[in-house]
Amino acid sequence: MRKVAQACKDFGQRVQKSVFECTVSEVQYERFVHRLLAHIDKKEDSLRIYRLREPKETSVRVYGIDLYVNFEEPLVF
Amino acid sequence: MRKVAQACKDFGQRVQKSVFECTVSEVQYERFVHRLLAHIDKKEDSLRIYRLREPKETSVRVYGIDLYVNFEEPLVF
Numbered sequence: 001m002r003k004v005a006q007a008c009k010d011f012g013q014r015v016q017k018s019v020f021e022c023t024v025s026e027v028q029y030e031r032f033v034h035r036l037l038a039h040i041d042k043k044e045d046s047l048r049i050y051r052l053r054e055p056k057e058t059s060v061r062v063y064g065i066d067l068y069v070n071f072e073e074p075l076v077f
Numbered sequence: 078m079r080k081v082a083q084a085c086k087d088f089g090q091r092v093q094k095s096v097f098e099c100t101v102s103e104v105q106y107e108r109f110v111h112r113l114l115a116h117i118d119k120k121e122d123s124l125r126i127y128r129l130r131e132p133k134e135t136s137v138r139v140y141g142i143d144l145y146v147n148f149e150e151p152l153v154f
Binding site for chain 2: 015016017018019033036037040041042043044045046047048049050051052053058059060061062063064065066067
């Protein structure tokens, strides 16, 4: 699953152990799915892709620890 | 996380180790979130809720092993 994780990190971020949030265009989307499929064994692995509406805030609610870093907002340390 | 899992199973199914797909009405949705929050420690746990569009087929693509059982369709063994 390391290659799947790398493919996801090329388009987004890991937010939980086996959950990634990625932002891709319509064109990138099919190429992205194709790349993911090249790295899984359909008899052993389970891959679920959820398409969310934009803006992200209307589709995602986060409670507790949030690993996601929004690089479009100023990074405050 | 056992109580969170049980709350999710009351409204849906586990599809991966820490991923559940639930079907709730607008009214149930807030009560459901409230119930989940009662069972997590915000300093230690990470809860992400993704709202998907209906019909589900437009929002979810599944590849490989699929644990989800669609009880609305005839069960064929």
